[in-house]
Amino acid sequence: MGIDFKGRSFISLSDMNKEEILYLMEKSGEVKAGKHKGLLSGKTVATLFFEPSTRTRLSFESAVLQQGGQIFGFSSSASSSTQKGESLTDTIKTVTGYCDAIVMRHKIEGAARRASQVADVPIINAGDGANQHPTQTFLDIFTMMEKKGSIDGKTIGLMGDLKYGRTTHSLLVALSFFDVRLAFISPQELKMPEHYTDFLKTKGIEFMEWDVLDEKAGDLDFLYCTRIQKERFFDPMEYERVKGSYILDKESIQLLGDSTYIMHPLPRVDEIAEEIDEDERAIYFEQAHNGVPVRQALLGLALGTIR
Numbered sequence: 001m002g003i004d005f006k007g008r009s010f011i012s013l014s015d016m017n018k019e020e021i022l023y024l025m026e027k028s029g030e031v032k033a034g035k036h037k038g039l040l041s042g043k044t045v046a047t048l049f050f051e052p053s054t055r056t057r058l059s060f061e062s063a064v065l066q067q068g069g070q071i072f073g074f075s076s077s078a079s080s081s082t083q084k085g086e087s088l089t090d091t092i093k094t095v096t097g098y099c100d101a102i103v104m105r106h107k108i109e110g111a112a113r114r115a116s117q118v119a120d121v122p123i124i125n126a127g128d129g130a131n132q133h134p135t136q137t138f139l140d141i142f143t144m145m146e147k148k149g150s151i152d153g154k155t156i157g158l159m160g161d162l163k164y165g166r167t168t169h170s171l172l173v174a175l176s177f178f179d180v181r182l183a184f185i186s187p188q189e190l191k192m193p194e195h196y197t198d199f200l201k202t203k204g205i206e207f208m209e210w211d212v213l214d215e216k217a218g219d220l221d222f223l224y225c226t227r228i229q230k231e232r233f234f235d236p237m238e239y240e241r242v243k244g245s246y247i248l249d250k251e252s253i254q255l256l257g258d259s260t261y262i263m264h265p266l267p268r269v270d271e272i273a274e275e276i277d278e279d280e281r282a283i284y285f286e287q288a289h290n291g292v293p294v295r296q297a298l299l300g301l302a303l304g305t306i307r
């Protein structure tokens with residue numbers, strides 16, 4: 001018996017439960033294996049990207065086109081009527097009449113939720129400020145399960161900008177549904193916000209906070225790195241001070257275990273040296289490529305073409 005996602009928006013991991021996440025993972029696996037061909041045939045998807053993107057926008061485009069659907073949109077607010085002062089809600093009330101689903105990225109936290117309140121079609125949050133990035137999390141969980149079979153029982157390190165990084169915030173909420181141990185590795189200025197660590201305490205999830213990557217990293221199943229995001233800093237001097245912290249290179253990855261996979265939502269700047277791309281534990285490009293089947297499955301479920 002499947003779970004009915006038809007007509008549903010995907011705004012936050014907080015709106016989901018473990019069974020729903022696992023069901024989406026199961027359907028993503030089926031899509032990746034070649035089942036459900038043409039699942040978006042006759043469907044039209046709009047991409048409204050008020051912030052820059054390479055992977056999320058283009059993998060949605062690839063996902064839709066490969067499954068027989070049509071996709072259109074804008075890739076910056078500068079090329080939309082937002083530039084003339086149009087409100088987000090007016091934009092959504094307009095575009096909802098042009099498509100079957102809207103994929104949206106916006107710099108303001110809560111923008112996707114607001115959009116879902118005025119849209120007649122499912123809204124897929126492709127990132128809202130420092131808040132959530134659910135489809136990134138789905139492909140992260142899918143990649144972890146592909147590599148290690150299950151999430152339960154795993155120890156996962158999140159490293160880098162844990163304060164502003166929406167990918168780690170989404171992932172933390174998703175991981176809280178499982179039996180995991182977490183390690184947060186960041187400079188003091190970029191620590192995981194207290195409301196997330198308080199949330200983990202209420203869920204009984206064990207977490208550790210490390211100032212630096214050290215030999216304890218040998219026990220990690222996954223090390224999930226993130227970019228120190230310049231655009232999230234109010235003070236550019238502060239960015240310059242911390243940007244070089246937490247770099248993975250040939251020397252520092254010797255701290256990792258033989259089966260510690262290195263993940264990253266990308267883009268990277270200098271936090272992962274290119275010299276380790278060929279290491280078999282470095283799976284960030286494989287992770288990015290999983291965005292296509294996972295986003296196909298998500299759209300298929302939201303549009304009711306797979307169950």
Ligand code: CP
Binds near residue numbers: 055057265
């Ligand atoms: N991971 C991710 O969201 O990448 P983009 O910003 O390129 O979409």
